[in-house]
Amino acid sequence: xxxxxxxxxxxxxxxxxxxxxxxxxxxxxYRNEIFVILLINSWELLFKSKIVKDNNGKPNxxxxxxxxxxxxxxxxxxxxxxIFECIRKLKINETLTDNLTALIEIRDSSIHFYNRNNLxxxxxxxxxxxxxxxxxxxxxxxxxDLLEYNFYILPLGYNFNFKTFSMLELNKEPxxxxxxxxxxxxxxxxxxxxxxxxxxxxxxxxxxAKKITDKTDLTVxxxxxxxxxxxxxxxxxxxxxQYQLSWTDLWNKLKAEHPTLGQNTYIKLLNKHKIKDNKKxxxxxxxxxxxxxxxxxxxxxxxxxxxxxxxxCFQFLLTEISK
Numbered sequence: 001x002x003x004x005x006x007x008x009x010x011x012x013x014x015x016x017x018x019x020x021x022x023x024x025x026x027x028x029x030y031r032n033e034i035f036v037i038l039l040i041n042s043w044e045l046l047f048k049s050k051i052v053k054d055n056n057g058k059p060n061x062x063x064x065x066x067x068x069x070x071x072x073x074x075x076x077x078x079x080x081x082x083i084f085e086c087i088r089k090l091k092i093n094e095t096l097t098d099n100l101t102a103l104i105e106i107r108d109s110s111i112h113f114y115n116r117n118n119l120x121x122x123x124x125x126x127x128x129x130x131x132x133x134x135x136x137x138x139x140x141x142x143x144x145d146l147l148e149y150n151f152y153i154l155p156l157g158y159n160f161n162f163k164t165f166s167m168l169e170l171n172k173e174p175x176x177x178x179x180x181x182x183x184x185x186x187x188x189x190x191x192x193x194x195x196x197x198x199x200x201x202x203x204x205x206x207x208x209a210k211k212i213t214d215k216t217d218l219t220v221x222x223x224x225x226x227x228x229x230x231x232x233x234x235x236x237x238x239x240x241x242q243y244q245l246s247w248t249d250l251w252n253k254l255k256a257e258h259p260t261l262g263q264n265t266y267i268k269l270l271n272k273h274k275i276k277d278n279k280k281x282x283x284x285x286x287x288x289x290x291x292x293x294x295x296x297x298x299x300x301x302x303x304x305x306x307x308x309x310x311x312x313c314f315q316f317l318l319t320e321i322s323k
Contacts, residue, residue, distance in 0.1 A: 012045035047086035243308035282311035
């Protein structure tokens, strides 16, 4: 038999993927409500999987007790702890707890009452952050890299009600919804250095083709070797957008997660995994075009050239340190 914690983990991922699939369907009534219900279910199963794993696979680590007796429902099945007790047992990070609490309020509103249409943007921004947090913990706790799945939700649509929190008219909302939005708005401004996110905001700008300039990140060219003169549209991105962390930034983020991590160990990890030579995680931030051209010709990096790193590098090193 598969270990219980592995079954719980598998069910957790299935619940997440089912929610994402429903959310991404072109036309699906009650989309937001079902998505949030499945997302919270996924989180609860993930937490329970971690608790069982930490308790040598014992299922009674999840049971509710009446003194020494296990509480059971009318079918004789043991009652298990709820998601808030899981959060308490696992001492879950404050930012992640705030994110889940907001989503749970929306879930409860969906089940017991109804949700307003203008919560669509709120649900997206909370859920996008929640899925990033979920992916982070799956990798840290179980070594599962969810990049094997299409683990994203699609926000763009011509009919999507994009409103920032400041644009929502709170005075026109019921008290329960007003309170929820005010809590989310206040938590949104919290700064966190722990790698978890409370919300993911969206900035959307539509530009006509006539207004595309050299300031955009699209390059259009014609393939002269193609008999059909194929037009290729290439999306380019600034190096610092792809690799946002300096050597010190990366060190500080890792140190925040593992306070006992020594700098020598950090340097050894970078060298052991040849991080600076792997563009998946790092790139050289050349000062001049001449330095870059010289590197491309000779493979030698000019002394004093700094490396910059991305979030994927941080997650990879975090996993290696946890091992």
